Amino acid sequence: MKRGKIIIIDIVILCFIIGSIDLTDVIARKKTKYLWKFGTVMPDAAFLSEYMKNDLIACFEKATNGELTMDIYWGGIMGDEEDYITKMRIDQLQGCSLSVGGVLMACPEMGVVQLPFLFNNYNEVEYIRRKLYSRFVEIYKNSGLKMLIWIDQDFDQIYSTKYEMRKPEDFKRSRFLTHAGTIEIELIKALGGSPIPVGVPEVVPSFRAGVCNSVISPALWWMGSQLYTMTKYVNPYPFRYSPATLVVSNKAWSRLPDKYRVAIDRELPRLEKFMNNMAHKMNRDCLRAMINYGLIEVKMTPEEIDVFRERTKPMWDNLAGKLYPKKLLEEIKYHLRIYRDKHTKKG
Numbered sequence: 001m002k003r004g005k006i007i008i009i010d011i012v013i014l015c016f017i018i019g020s021i022d023l024t025d026v027i028a029r030k031k032t033k034y035l036w037k038f039g040t041v042m043p044d045a046a047f048l049s050e051y052m053k054n055d056l057i058a059c060f061e062k063a064t065n066g067e068l069t070m071d072i073y074w075g076g077i078m079g080d081e082e083d084y085i086t087k088m089r090i091d092q093l094q095g096c097s098l099s100v101g102g103v104l105m106a107c108p109e110m111g112v113v114q115l116p117f118l119f120n121n122y123n124e125v126e127y128i129r130r131k132l133y134s135r136f137v138e139i140y141k142n143s144g145l146k147m148l149i150w151i152d153q154d155f156d157q158i159y160s161t162k163y164e165m166r167k168p169e170d171f172k173r174s175r176f177l178t179h180a181g182t183i184e185i186e187l188i189k190a191l192g193g194s195p196i197p198v199g200v201p202e203v204v205p206s207f208r209a210g211v212c213n214s215v216i217s218p219a220l221w222w223m224g225s226q227l228y229t230m231t232k233y234v235n236p237y238p239f240r241y242s243p244a245t246l247v248v249s250n251k252a253w254s255r256l257p258d259k260y261r262v263a264i265d266r267e268l269p270r271l272e273k274f275m276n277n278m279a280h281k282m283n284r285d286c287l288r289a290m291i292n293y294g295l296i297e298v299k300m301t302p303e304e305i306d307v308f309r310e311r312t313k314p315m316w317d318n319l320a321g322k323l324y325p326k327k328l329l330e331e332i333k334y335h336l337r338i339y340r341d342k343h344t345k346k347g
Contacts, residue, residue: 033067036094039084044074063263080199094252100242104181112324114183116312146253149246154218155238161213168192177212219287228290235298
């Protein structure tokens with residue numbers, strides 16, 4: 001057996017073992033005063049499920065003296081992310097996790113951080129996160145939601161069963177599935193493709209049925225879905241950062257006493273930092289494991305990268321005023337210039 005296959009099997013088995021452990025099966029659940037029903041499209045067999053069950057819930061329970069807990073509905077049992085947002089508004093759900101497409105539904109302004117070639121690395125993402133965190137918290141609040149944690153979903157990769165996805169011609173020939181909303185749709189179009197929009201729950205069956213042959217995805221999700229087994233190429237160039245978030249409704253948040261809200265807010269930066277560090281590592285490990293398994297890693301030339309950049313850069317201004325204020329984009333560009341100038345001088 002190839003070393004890459006052994007790594008894949010070990011990671012997948014570990015995910016499923018961890019995902020099968022339910023804290024409520026180990027200790028008796030305390031009597032709670034506040035219950036948050038929480039929806040997610042993630043399967044109960046992944047890094048985030050482990051974290052949410054064994055760290056996040058425990059932290060919230062401790063911060064509220066056991067009066068708050070969460071019932072998590074995994075794997076799209078409660079519908080897709082559009083359903084979650086609707087159900088939160090009528091209090092059928094109190095919270096949810098949102099992938100990049102759900103983020104755009106809940107907070108279109110956050111599309112600004114998804115623009116292609118905006119960020120070069122996670123250090124830049126973290127710098128902008130700290131500069132604009134309170135701004136996005138307020139935007140979410142105005143849409144009826146409390147942003148608990150801003151997650152680094154990944155610098156997503158392009159996966160394909162047929163093409164290297166290194167040239168616009170590859171995009172033009174592909175049947176390209178998209179589930180991440182307007183930014184991704186415009187990105188695919190800018191590179192010559194004709195996107196096929198679907199909901200997150202339809203990605204796996206659509207890809208397996210041959211409805212499409214190319215998808216943009218985070219490495220952890222692609223490996224967890226086992227779609228790597230029918231994938232030929234992966235283009236890992238970090239041209240597009242994708243955020244995800246954990247949110248609760250303002251209604252659910254306001255029901256908590258002030259002392260509990262303060263206690264939870266105090267813990268959120270620590271929880272967020274841990275989650276993002278682990279997400280970075282797991283995505284790196286999964287990408288490397290899939291390449292070791294046999295996916296062909298596409299390495300773009302500087303000239304090919306320039307073509308992608310030139311074709312997608314107009315999106316920045318074209319979407320300003322539609323998804324996000326132009327002033328917000330300019331503010332991010334300003335902060336990034338300062339950050340890059342500072343670190344260039346240090347280098």
